Amino acid sequence: MKVDKDKIQTCGYTVIHQDVVNGVSKRMLEEETIMSLAEFFKVFGDPTRLKILYALSISEMCVCDLAALLGMSQSAISHQLKVLRQSRLIKYRRDGKVVYYSLDDDHIRQVFAQGLAHVNE
Amino acid sequence: MKVDKDKIQTCGYTVIHQDVVNGVSKRMLEEETIMSLAEFFKVFGDPTRLKILYALSISEMCVCDLAALLGMSQSAISHQLKVLRQSRLIKYRRDGKVVYYSLDDDHIRQVFAQGLAHVNE
DNA sequence: CTATCATATGAATATGTGTTCATGTGTTAT
DNA sequence: ATAACACATGAACACATATTCATATGATAG
Numbered sequence: 172m173k174v175d176k177d178k179i180q181t182c183g184y185t186v187i188h189q190d191v192v193n194g195v196s197k198r199m200l201e202e203e204t205i206m207s208l209a210e211f212f213k214v215f216g217d218p219t220r221l222k223i224l225y226a227l228s229i230s231e232m233c234v235c236d237l238a239a240l241l242g243m244s245q246s247a248i249s250h251q252l253k254v255l256r257q258s259r260l261i262k263y264r265r266d267g268k269v270v271y272y273s274l275d276d277d278h279i280r281q282v283f284a285q286g287l288a289h290v291n292e
Numbered sequence: 293m294k295v296d297k298d299k300i301q302t303c304g305y306t307v308i309h310q311d312v313v314n315g316v317s318k319r320m321l322e323e324e325t326i327m328s329l330a331e332f333f334k335v336f337g338d339p340t341r342l343k344i345l346y347a348l349s350i351s352e353m354c355v356c357d358l359a360a361l362l363g364m365s366q367s368a369i370s371h372q373l374k375v376l377r378q379s380r381l382i383k384y385r386r387d388g389k390v391v392y393y394s395l396d397d398d399h400i401r402q403v404f405a406q407g408l409a410h411v412n413e
Numbered sequence: 414c415t416a417t418c419a420t421a422t423g424a425a426t427a428t429g430t431g432t433t434c435a436t437g438t439g440t441t442a443t
Numbered sequence: 444a445t446a447a448c449a450c451a452t453g454a455a456c457a458c459a460t461a462t463t464c465a466t467a468t469g470a471t472a473g
Contacts, residue, residue, distance in 0.1 A: 416473085431456105431458085431459095434453105437452075
């Protein structure tokens with residue numbers, strides 16, 4: 172265990188380009204912004220949620236039909252709809268016993284398109 | 293345990309709007325496409341990777357400086373860089389002992405901007 | 414050749430997350 | 444009221460994943 176002299180260090184590692192680090196550090200996004208952004212993208216990072224979002228981008232749908240469409244349990248769909256609701260990506264309306272979900276924002280179609288553009292090279 | 297008559301069922305749940313389900317089902321994306329898309333967005337769903345990507349959108353950087361900038365271990369950064377490399381979001385060049393990383397695609401800045409637009413309402 | 418530095422990586426661990434199961438809530442019909 | 448239906452939700456479980464720790468690799472300097 173040796174004590175290094177006067178090198179600038181962080182986490183035990185030498186900073187090679189102090190100027191670059193300082194420059195980027197000044198322009199870095201706030202922690203809160205990064206966190207919100209990560210939460211936002213995380214929602215799109217699950218196949219089931221993507222399918223739901225894509226389906227809703229075509230048509231308003233009820234929970235039961237979504238479950239049938241995706242071949243999954245009503246419970247699984249409901250849990251994911253909750254996540255999408257909390258992220259304010261979808262909205263819903265109730266008609267008797269049936270709850271209809273739909274996209275909350277056209278913005279989402281753009282995010283989808285952007286992702287597809289990247290995936291399709 | 294009762295056996296229902298002739299209702300159209302999937303996973304034990306009645307389909308309420310068969311026409312809607314059929315219509316959306318026809319236009320549904322392929323499983324492979326959905327998976328690729330989910331993988332793509334998943335990469336953006338982590339704060340550390342977002343910080344790295346944002347930093348690299350400002351300037352090319354080496355591993356060591358990234359670790360210092362984010363106040364994290366070199367190992368943690370290296371592991372995440374591997375993920376970003378495998379997703380083809382970043383590229384690198386070697387100069388002696390130092391490896392410099394940079395964004396592989398300007399497309400990424402757009403995805404970032406899109407996400408920020410949504411987060412900032 | 415040896416030591417040192419910058420980076421990469423495998424294993425282990427802790428934490429997060431998606432689905433299932435069981436059950437609860439709210440609405441409609443009888 | 445009671446039953447049936449559509450949906451929501453808490454707990455449990457299985458699986459994924461981000462970080463740490465220890466160590467390996469590749470490059471340079473002495």
